[in-house]
Amino acid sequence: MPESWVNLAEPIGSDLHVELSGPGSRRAVLIRALRDAVREGRLAPGTRLPPYRSLAADLGLARNTVADAYAELVAEGWLTARQGSGTRVAAGTSAAGAPPRRARRPAPARPAAPAHNLRQGTPDAASFPRTAWLAAARRALGAAPNEAFGPGDPRGRTELRQALADYLARARGVRTDPERIVVCSGFAHGLRLLFGGARGAGGGVLRGPFAVESYGLGFHREILEDSGVRTVPLGLDEQGARVEELAGGLRVRGVLLTPAHQFPTGGPLRAARRAAVVDWARTGGGVVLEDDYDGEFRYDREPVGALQGLDPERVVYLGSVSKSLSPAVRLGWMVLPEHLVDGVLAAKGEREAWASVLDQLTLADFIASGQYDRHIRRMRQRYRSRRDRIVTALAEHAPHIAATGIAAGLHAVLRLPPGTEASAVKAASWQGIALDGLAAFRHPRATMPAGDGLVVGYSTPAEHAYGAAVEALLRALPPADDLSVDGSSVDGSSVDGLSVEGK
Structure with a gap:
C-alpha cells in the first residue's frame, strides 16, 4: 500500500504521516501504522484523531475498517474514546513503547452512559399517564x-x-x-x-x-x-x-x-x-x-x-x-x-x-x-410518528437500508448488507448509541440466520432528544459504498425474504 498523509480534524489542524504498508488486512495494517505513530512520538498523548469517517475518506479505506481499528486500539489502551471528546491518544503512552498497563479483559468500546438509548422494549417513560x-x-x-x-x-x-x-x-x-x-x-x-x-x-x-x-x-x-x-x-x-x-x-x-x-x-x-x-x-x-x-x-x-x-x-x-x-x-x-x-x-x-x-x-x-384505551390511542400516534421519522430519514440519507417488518410495536429492524452488523453496532457505540444487532437475539442452536440488522427501539428517547438520536443513528450506518468491513463488495439483497411492510 502507498504512504498517506492525513489532515487531522480541528482543533489539531496538522498533518499526520501514516505509512500503510506491509502484510495483513487493511484493518491490521492501519492498526500497526497508528501504533507506530504513537510509539515514535508523532502522536503524543492527548492528541485528537480525526473522526473515523474522515480518516477513511483520506486513506481510501472502508469506514467500518477504520471504526474497527479505532475500537481495537481503544481496547488495547493506545487510544481513548469519550462522547463529546472524540478519539485521543491515551495518557501514559510514549515513544518508549507500550500503552499503560491495564486489565487483561479489555473494557467494552460502548460508553458506560450512552447519550441515546435505542434499545428495544421500553416505552416512553415521560408519557406515563x-x-x-x-x-x-x-x-x-x-x-x-x-x-x-x-x-x-x-x-x-x-x-x-x-x-x-x-x-x-x-x-x-x-x-x-x-x-x-x-x-x-x-x-x-x-x-x-x-x-x-x-x-x-x-x-x-x-x-x-x-x-x-x-x-x-x-x-x-x-x-x-x-x-x-x-x-x-x-x-x-x-x-x-x-x-x-x-x-x-x-x-x-x-x-x-x-x-x-x-x-x-x-x-x-x-x-x-x-x-x-x-x-x-x-x-x-x-x-x-x-x-x-x-x-x-x-x-x-x-x-x-x-x-x-x-x-x-x-x-x-x-x-x-x-x-x-x-x-x-x-x-x-x-x-x-x-x-x-x-x-x-x-x-x-x-x-x-x-x-x-x-x-x-x-x-x-x-x-x-x-383511560387505558385513550392512552393506547395517544401512544399509538406517537410511536407511529417516531417510526415514520426513521423510515423517512433512511429514504433520504441511507436508501440502501430499509426498516423491515410491519408498521407496529416499539422497535424496527434495519436490514444491513451482509457482514456489516458487528461493525455497525460498534459504530453506534462510538456515536453514543445503545442498541443491539439481530445476532444478539438468535437462538444458539438456530441453523438459519436471519441476516444482518440493527434492532432499533424508537420509544425510549424523550421527545426533545429523538431527532438527535436519529441523526446519530444515521452516522453509524454503513454507507452504500461500504458493503463489508474490509471494503470488498457483497450482495446486499434481503435474507429469508423478510421485507418491508407498511411504513
Missing part, C-alpha cells in the same frame, strides 16, 4: 371493599379480571371469562408459574421440550431452560414462524410464539400458519403459548386479533402492561385453558405474593373508565 393513573387510584381506593386490604387472592382481584376479560375480548379478540384469568407480575413471572420456576422447582403444569422462534428474547429461553425445559428453534421467513416444522419430527410438547408481531424480526404469523399451529396442538395434544407483548400497537391497519381466539383450550394467552404503560407497573395476566387453571394457582400459592392489590384495583378502574 400520571394524572389519569392518580385519578383512577383515588376512585379505586374509595370504592374498594374492606376485604381488598386483606390477604390477596392468587387469581388476582375480581375487579381486574373482569375488566381484563371485557377489554381483551373487545380489543384483542380473546375468548375467556374472569375465572380463567390469573394475574401475575409480568410475562416472565407467567412463564415461571407455567413451568415450575427456577430449575424445575414445583414441577410446573407444562413440560418440555418446547419449540421457540429462532430469534427472540434470550432471557425467556433461559427461564424455560432453568426449569428443565429444552428449547428447540423454529425457522422464520416472510410468513412468520415455520410452524410446519412442528409436524416434521421435532417431538415437542408445545411452542412459544409472538404471532401478532414476531420479536424481533417484525413480521406477523400469517393466517394459514395460525390455523396450522392450532390444528397441530389439537391433533397432538400440544399447547401454544402466545406472547402478545405489543399487540395493541399496529399503525398501518387495525391490529390482528389474538391467536387464542381460534382455540381457547389449546392456547395460553399472556400479556402485560410493560409496553403499553410501564415496566414499573408490575402487572401481567395469563388467559388459561380450563384444565391449566388449578395447576397454575397451586404453583402461585394460597396468597398473592407478587402483584400489588392496590395496583390491580387501579388498573381495573383505569381500564373500565376508558
Whole structure:
C-alpha cells in the first residue's frame, strides 16, 4: 500500500504521516501504522484523531475498517474514546513503547452512559399517564371493599379480571371469562408459574421440550431452560414462524410464539400458519403459548386479533402492561385453558405474593373508565410518528437500508448488507448509541440466520432528544459504498425474504 498523509480534524489542524504498508488486512495494517505513530512520538498523548469517517475518506479505506481499528486500539489502551471528546491518544503512552498497563479483559468500546438509548422494549417513560393513573387510584381506593386490604387472592382481584376479560375480548379478540384469568407480575413471572420456576422447582403444569422462534428474547429461553425445559428453534421467513416444522419430527410438547408481531424480526404469523399451529396442538395434544407483548400497537391497519381466539383450550394467552404503560407497573395476566387453571394457582400459592392489590384495583378502574384505551390511542400516534421519522430519514440519507417488518410495536429492524452488523453496532457505540444487532437475539442452536440488522427501539428517547438520536443513528450506518468491513463488495439483497411492510 502507498504512504498517506492525513489532515487531522480541528482543533489539531496538522498533518499526520501514516505509512500503510506491509502484510495483513487493511484493518491490521492501519492498526500497526497508528501504533507506530504513537510509539515514535508523532502522536503524543492527548492528541485528537480525526473522526473515523474522515480518516477513511483520506486513506481510501472502508469506514467500518477504520471504526474497527479505532475500537481495537481503544481496547488495547493506545487510544481513548469519550462522547463529546472524540478519539485521543491515551495518557501514559510514549515513544518508549507500550500503552499503560491495564486489565487483561479489555473494557467494552460502548460508553458506560450512552447519550441515546435505542434499545428495544421500553416505552416512553415521560408519557406515563400520571394524572389519569392518580385519578383512577383515588376512585379505586374509595370504592374498594374492606376485604381488598386483606390477604390477596392468587387469581388476582375480581375487579381486574373482569375488566381484563371485557377489554381483551373487545380489543384483542380473546375468548375467556374472569375465572380463567390469573394475574401475575409480568410475562416472565407467567412463564415461571407455567413451568415450575427456577430449575424445575414445583414441577410446573407444562413440560418440555418446547419449540421457540429462532430469534427472540434470550432471557425467556433461559427461564424455560432453568426449569428443565429444552428449547428447540423454529425457522422464520416472510410468513412468520415455520410452524410446519412442528409436524416434521421435532417431538415437542408445545411452542412459544409472538404471532401478532414476531420479536424481533417484525413480521406477523400469517393466517394459514395460525390455523396450522392450532390444528397441530389439537391433533397432538400440544399447547401454544402466545406472547402478545405489543399487540395493541399496529399503525398501518387495525391490529390482528389474538391467536387464542381460534382455540381457547389449546392456547395460553399472556400479556402485560410493560409496553403499553410501564415496566414499573408490575402487572401481567395469563388467559388459561380450563384444565391449566388449578395447576397454575397451586404453583402461585394460597396468597398473592407478587402483584400489588392496590395496583390491580387501579388498573381495573383505569381500564373500565376508558383511560387505558385513550392512552393506547395517544401512544399509538406517537410511536407511529417516531417510526415514520426513521423510515423517512433512511429514504433520504441511507436508501440502501430499509426498516423491515410491519408498521407496529416499539422497535424496527434495519436490514444491513451482509457482514456489516458487528461493525455497525460498534459504530453506534462510538456515536453514543445503545442498541443491539439481530445476532444478539438468535437462538444458539438456530441453523438459519436471519441476516444482518440493527434492532432499533424508537420509544425510549424523550421527545426533545429523538431527532438527535436519529441523526446519530444515521452516522453509524454503513454507507452504500461500504458493503463489508474490509471494503470488498457483497450482495446486499434481503435474507429469508423478510421485507418491508407498511411504513
